[in-house]
Amino acid sequence: MRDLLLGYGLFAMYYVLVVNSIYLLITIFSHLNISSIMKRSRFTRYQSLAGSERVPPVSILVPAYNEELTIIENVRSLLALHYPQYEVIVINDGSKDETLQVLIREFGLIRQPHARIRNVVHSSPVNGIYHNPQYPQLYVIDKENGGKADSLNAGINLSHYPLIASIDADSLLEKDALIRMAQVYMENPEETVAIGGNVRIANGCLIEDGIVKEVKLPDKLLPMFQTIEYMKAFLGGRIGWSSINGLIIVSGAFGLFRKDCVIKVGGYREGYPGEDMNIIIKLHKYMLENKQKYRVAFCPDAVCWTQAPDTFRILSSQRKRWGRGNLKNMLEYRHMLFNPKYKVMGLLTMPYNVLFETLNPYFKLTGLLALLGYSWMDMTHAHIVLVFMAINLLFGYMLTVSAILLEERAFRRYPKMSDLAKLLGYGFLMFFGYYQLGAIWRLLGHIEFFRKNNTWGVMTRQSWKVETRQS
Amino acid sequence: MFQHLQIAYGFICVASALIVSGVVLLLVIKWRNLRMARMKDEARKKQQDYVAYVIAHLDADEELKLPVGPLGKWDLAVLEEQLIELAERVKGKHRERLAELFERLGLPEKELARLTRSFGVNRLDAAYKLGAMGCSQAAPALLSVLKTERDEPGRFIIARAIARCARDTADLREMVAHMVALSPESPRLLAEILCESAVDPAPLMREWIxxxxxxxxxxxxxxxxxxxxxxxxxxxxxxxxxxxxxxxxxxxxxxLRTGDWVTPQQVESLIKHPDWEIRSLTAKSIGRWADDSYVPLLSRSIDDENWWVRYNAARSLAKLGDDGFRALCEIASQAKQKEIADLAMQNIQDALRDESTGSGQAGAAGAKTKHAMYHSYFNTQRAGHMTG
Structure with missing residues (x-):
């Protein structure tokens, strides 16, 4: 029994080493690629591009469910973007609160009884389309509740432009975020099928009129941990993955897509969370099966600010949902795993995702338990548990330091020396409870999936004004 | 077992060393960035009056004066940054005056030396600055740098600098030929870059068409x-x-940009073109020309197999005065497909609302005629409610 436990514990240790080594490799790609991003970011004149008629027009889709507290500021911030031609389509997904009413009141919207939308991708029945010629760029679709993917599909059906951008209703876009993405798109419009934006945590920042006026790190523990977590995922991970065209997800909070490609793959998949990962997998699959040259790019200087959950209840609900979405996507596209036809996606991204995202909680938790059991049987080998934990911690922290280094090299959003100390300190603290909780929540998400629980879960918002006052 | 532990200990040592190096590097970068920001801030305060003087005298006839006293390293760097920022915002005579000032400050020479000496981000920084200064002597060096740049975003930055520094169309031609060979899918961005040049690109456009x-x-x-x-x-x-x-x-x-470039026969051939995009463009353009002789043509396009052609035909009809409005009323009242009737009705409502909110006597008269037409087709006395 002892040998079995030890063997499994060692297997788990090597698992941690292998998975983190792959992540380290991706982070190295990120470091290699960051200078190219810095060049574009520093030396491109976005101001002149923002006034050009050659920039392709964009339809911004904003799915909204019970967003009465944040929707007005969000829409106002979107209507003030520096972009030559765009429209904002808010999709009220059968909200139970006053989301639709506050929009109607604020923007003087009028129901268009004869307005119809195309049916290029499936979506739930639409109750009405609202518009006011005084805000010619703004449309609101009121539809029956069908989930986020369904709302995005309804938005696609109404949209008038060749590019679509999906934005969460609780997020704020920086004024030049969209034009920065347009520059990336215009560098290679034929091959670019999607571009991901960088999502940053707004908790703690000073926000006025839907604009982040002063960037500060969050004061609360959970948003602070998520700031570091997002930094690791977006800068350490996604820059690297995109450099080898292996990006598996474009965050639902902010992404730009070629509409014709999204329609070709049947739009967003309804019924399950993880629609942001699903659409990207479908795009990869479609392009590779049809032997078309393509790229899924990432634009880290196109920034979207979002509210991070600041209670355990909401955070656990979000993480369980992510767990369910990830598992569903991996099961649905398991045939792509290790299939050379799907190139980087099939041979690296998907296997890595299964190993690191889907199976991670199982191996890490059971490995730790096995070594604890082994040590309990023979206390003279208790140090093995410590070695296992030290490897986990040190490799993980090395990746944290690397992500902060990327931030400091390229973006410098947190200017003070105390910010750096805070990032390094909290980055270390995360290994004592937060990551373990994350693994448990992911596991619970999987259980929910097998019990066929597909609800969105708890997600309460607070007004940006309240958020700013609290900070 | 022992072997596994040895590997683990080895890894722990390596990882710890890497973490310590990373943290030290971070501290150094942060300290350097903060120091640089402080120095720049001080220099900016010192240069504030001089930059204000330059902005105020861009329109004046006399030569712009140089800053008083010697300029330190940071002073010159900050002044360069501020003047480049200004040069990016102005055009024509103002830009020329700034180019003269750059020359007298010795900045193009300094950047040209950096361009040929350095690599990576520094080389691009020099290219960008030379472009912003509009330094024509830099064109040959920039063209040769473009040929060695392997990074795609970097190439666009150098291409833009070449456009801004171009001496003649030959420079622009060489730049575009190189860019098209390496980034063939970005014609719009290349055109955007070309239009930033002080050299008129029109002869090139005529040649390439x-x-x-x-x-x-x-x-x-x-x-x-x-x-x-x-x-x-x-x-x-x-x-x-x-x-x-x-x-x-x-x-x-x-x-289709203007109705003067095409005859009615040509418009008819375009609205029947096999590409739906061209049919849709034609339908949309007719609305912009506001030429009501095309009403019958658009009325037929409302039955097109493509949704966008139908959509643009209906929208354009709404812009073609009373005849277009009448055609929409006919379509809405007679269409067999609900989708087409709804499309026409939506545009009727938009037109009625636009007329109601229109100003002056002409607006009032137009609204009255359209409301009367609406009554006659739909037999209602309350057309006003449709406009909200």
């Missing part, structure tokens, strides 16, 4: 809006039959 390389044709068409002329109509008609769909669509877009 007839070119056998469709990638150059696309650049020419994307660059047209500011340089197009009637002489190109013949070439554009030829391109309507090109093999590349993108070329056909762009040619139609340019031809």
């Amino acid at each position: 007839e070119h056998s390389d469709w990638r150059l044709v696309l650049v020419a068409m994307a660059g047209m809006p500011s340089t197009a002329d009637r002489e190109l109509i013949g070439s554009l008609w030829k391109l309507i039959g090109a093999d590349e769909k993108e070329v056909r669509i762009n040619a139609a877009k340019l031809l």
Whole structure:
């Protein structure tokens, strides 16, 4: 029994080493690629591009469910973007609160009884389309509740432009975020099928009129941990993955897509969370099966600010949902795993995702338990548990330091020396409870999936004004 | 077991060393950045009055004076940054005056030396600055740097600098030829870059529109809006039959920019074109021309198989005065398909609302006529409620 436990514990240790080594490799790609991003970011004149008629027009889709507290500021911030031609389509997904009413009141919207939308991708029945010629760029679709993917599909059906951008209703876009993405798109419009934006945590920042006026790190523990977590995922991970065209997800909070490609793959998949990962997998699959040259790019200087959950209840609900979405996507596209036809996606991204995202909680938790059991049987080998934990911690922290280094090299959003100390300190603290909780929540998400629980879960918002006052 | 532990201990040592190095590096970078920011801030305060003087005297006739006293390293760097920021915002005479000032400050020479000496981000920084200064002596060096740049975003930055520094169309031609060979899918961005040049790109556009390389044709068409002329109509008609769909669509877009460039027969052929994009563009353009002789043509397009053609035909009819409005009323009252009737009705409502909110006597008269027409077709006395 002892040998079995030890063997499994060692297997788990090597698992941690292998998975983190792959992540380290991706982070190295990120470091290699960051200078190219810095060049574009520093030396491109976005101001002149923002006034050009050659920039392709964009339809911004904003799915909204019970967003009465944040929707007005969000829409106002979107209507003030520096972009030559765009429209904002808010999709009220059968909200139970006053989301639709506050929009109607604020923007003087009028129901268009004869307005119809195309049916290029499936979506739930639409109750009405609202518009006011005084805000010619703004449309609101009121539809029956069908989930986020369904709302995005309804938005696609109404949209008038060749590019679509999906934005969460609780997020704020920086004024030049969209034009920065347009520059990336215009560098290679034929091959670019999607571009991901960088999502940053707004908790703690000073926000006025839907604009982040002063960037500060969050004061609360959970948003602070998520700031570091997002930094690791977006800068350490996604820059690297995109450099080898292996990006598996474009965050639902902010992404730009070629509409014709999204329609070709049947739009967003309804019924399950993880629609942001699903659409990207479908795009990869479609392009590779049809032997078309393509790229899924990432634009880290196109920034979207979002509210991070600041209670355990909401955070656990979000993480369980992510767990369910990830598992569903991996099961649905398991045939792509290790299939050379799907190139980087099939041979690296998907296997890595299964190993690191889907199976991670199982191996890490059971490995730790096995070594604890082994040590309990023979206390003279208790140090093995410590070695296992030290490897986990040190490799993980090395990746944290690397992500902060990327931030400091390229973006410098947190200017003070105390910010750096805070990032390094909290980055270390995360290994004592937060990551373990994350693994448990992911596991619970999987259980929910097998019990066929597909609800969105708890997600309460607070007004940006309240958020700013609290900070 | 022992062997596994040895590996683990080895890893722990390596990881710890890497973490310590990373943290030290971070601290050094942070300290350096903060120091640089402080120095720049101080220099900015010192240069504040001089920059204000430059802005105030951009329109004056006399030569701009140089800053008083010697400039330190940081002073010069900050002044350069601020003047470049200004040069990016101005055009014509103002930009020329700033170019003179850059010259007298010795900045183009300094950046040219950096361009040839350095690599990576520094080289691009020099290229960008030379472009912003509009330094024509830098064009040959920038062209040779472009040929060695392997990074795609970097190439666009250098290409833009070349456009800003170009001495003549030959420089622009060489730059575009190189860019098209390496980044063939970005004609719009290349056109955007070309239009930033002080050298008129129109002769190049005329040359490329007839070119056998469709990638150059696309650049020419994307660059047209500011340089197009009637002489190109013949070439554009030829391109309507090109093999590349993108070329056909762009040619139609340019031809349809004004109603004067096409005859009614040509419009009819375009609205029956096999590409739905061209049919849709034609339907949309007619609305912009506000030529009511096309009402019958648009009324037929409302039955097109493509949704966008139907949508644009209905919207354009609403813009074609009383005749267009009448046609919409007929379609809404007689259409067999609900979708088409709804499309027409939506545009009728929009037109009624636009007339109601229109100002002056003409607006009031137009609203009255349209309301009367609406009553006659739909037999209602409360047309007003439809406009909300």
